[in-house]
Amino acid sequence: MGNLIWHDLARFVSISASIYAVWSAFFGLFFRKFFWDFVGGIVRDPGGIQPAPGAAVFISLIVKAPVIQVFTMIIGAFLVVVEYPLPQFRALAIHRSFIFRIVLLLFQSFLTILYYQIIAKIPSSFDNAVNSGDLLFFPSTIHKHPEGHVEYEIRLCPALQKKPQLPSSDFHAADSTPKVQRLDPFNPPYNPNLFVGYLRNEEQEEEYVVMMNKYSVVRGHFLLVTKEFKSQTLPLVPDDLVQTYALLTAAYKARQNMFAFYNCGDLSGASQPHKHIQFITVDDDDGPPIEALARAVTLEAPDKPFSLTSLPYANHVYRFPQRLSSMPRDKIEHVLAAAFLSLLDLAISTIRHAPDYPAGKPSYNVIITLEHLHVLPRREENFVLQETGDNLNVNALGYAGMLLVKSERELEAVKSEGVGKILRGVGLESVHDLQVAGTSLEPGDVGTHL
Known part of the structure; x- marks a missing residue:
């Protein structure tokens, strides 16, 4: 009886390992990376880690053409049908052969450690960076603050008062001055404890670097950075969006609730x-809290932008079609x-309706979840709290x-001032009803028919 129990346990472990191998290989098709490329590699500036010549065969079979990932999927699927087993395999010798299955499992394990998935590496990368002292993690507490139809989260982090004061960024100088780029913390050589991996789109020849955020208030906070310098004042391009959505999808498959955000411009x-x-x-x-409000909107035209009209500031939202992540890449990109272009047009239109908008390139925030895309135009970077006189910096997270606040005094001032008023103060007045007609109807009296 004991042998039977152990036999079944081993079979379930084998099936679980094989299913995970198939899953990992699937995402390895999109996030192609030879895990051991750092062995014998050379760190160059610029360029980052350049694999050793001996790794060329693995680069070809994993990065250039995902041969190993496909082979891993085949072996994993075969092991599942043998172990389960399918009726056709019950009478075969391979189903009864321990040696055959052990050899296949060992081979499967060898193949899966040749590549890795970015999302799977984030937790260990975060812990390693914290332990090495290269990543500064600031503990915090979350205070729920219901206001209007949103339950806001105000994160209190007193330790941020000790955060090193960073020089302010000059976005316009960065656009035109190569010298500023050389001081860029996102340029190679990368800190090995913050560096997670590369992402590359072979078709567009776009390459990205994934790295941990050096100053983190939330565990696992990481960045997707363009490998070549591009300005933060530029809008997102299709490949930025596709890579972002692919990472969110991978996180969802790994049972992590994640969203992405982009702060565009010097007022964002x-x-x-x-x-x-x-x-x-x-x-x-x-x-994030805003998603509950977006999800509650009933759409009359699901393929058009809408606005959360109960909010006191300009906001533009688009709901993605269901099962977008399972669509072909070209469809996802489209x-x-x-x-994004439709929401960006609305954001620019909103800015044009503000006669006293500051001169220069427009600024806005972008929030991306698996269900929605949000674009919010900005006119100020900071809000001055009346009670304290402090400047409260607001980015897309707001x-x-x-x-995010740094003291109990700031926390009480934010609650007293009102989150909606703060966001309206650094944002713009909504003119969405002048821009789009007949796209949404929010529950009850929350919104108006646009």
């Missing part, structure tokens, strides 16, 4: 002039690019419903 709350998209996890299964 961005801290670095090098183009980067940020990712953080949330404990709530519903995502949906994401079209959605519009996601997650504000």
Whole structure:
């Protein structure tokens, strides 16, 4: 009886390992990386880690053509049908052969350690960076603050008062001065404890670097950075959007609730002039607080932008079609690019309706979840709290419903002032009803028929 139990346990372990191998190989098709490319590699500036010549065969079989990933999927699927087993395999000798299955499992394990998935590496990368002292993690507490139809999260982090004061970024100088780029913390050589990996789109020849955020308030906060310098004042391009959505999908498959945000322009709350998209996890299964309000909207025209009209500031939202992540890559790219361009047009139109908008390039925040895309135009980087006189910096997280304060005094001032008033103060008045007609109807009296 004991042998039977152990035999079944081993079979279940084998099936679980094989299913995970198939899953990992699937995402390895999109995030192609030879795990051991650092062995014998050379760190160059610029260029980062350059694999050793001996790794060329693995680069060809993993990065250039995902042969190993496909082979891993085949072996994993075969092991599942043998172990389960399918009726056709019950009478075969391979189903009864321990040696055959052990050899296949060992071979499967060998193949899966040749590549890795970015999302799977984030937790260990975060812990290693914290332990090495290269990543500064600031503990915090979350205070729920219901206001209007949103339950905001105000994160209190007194330790941020000790955060090193960073020089302010000059986005316009970064656009035109190569010298500024050389001082860029996102340029190689990368800190090995913050570096996670590369992402590359072979078709567009776009390459990205994934790295941990050096100053983190939320565990696992990481960045998707363009490998070549591009300005944070530039809009997101299709490949930025596709890579971002692919990472969110991978996180969802790994049972992590994650969303992405992008601060565009010098009034958006961005801290670095090098183009980067940020990712953080949330404990709530519903995502960031603003998602509950967006999800409650009933759409009359599902393929058109809408606005959360109960909010006191300009906001533009697009709902993605269901099962977008399972669509072909070119379809995903088309949906994401079209959605972003439509919202960006509305944001620029909103800015044009503001006669006293500051001179210069427009600024806005972008929030990306698996269900929605949000674009919010900005006119100020900071809000001056009346009670304390302090400048409260607001970036895309604020519009996601997650504000950050450094003291109890600031916390009480934010509650007293009102989150909606703060976000309106650094944002713009909504003119969405003049821009789009007949796209949404919010529950009850929350919104108006546009």
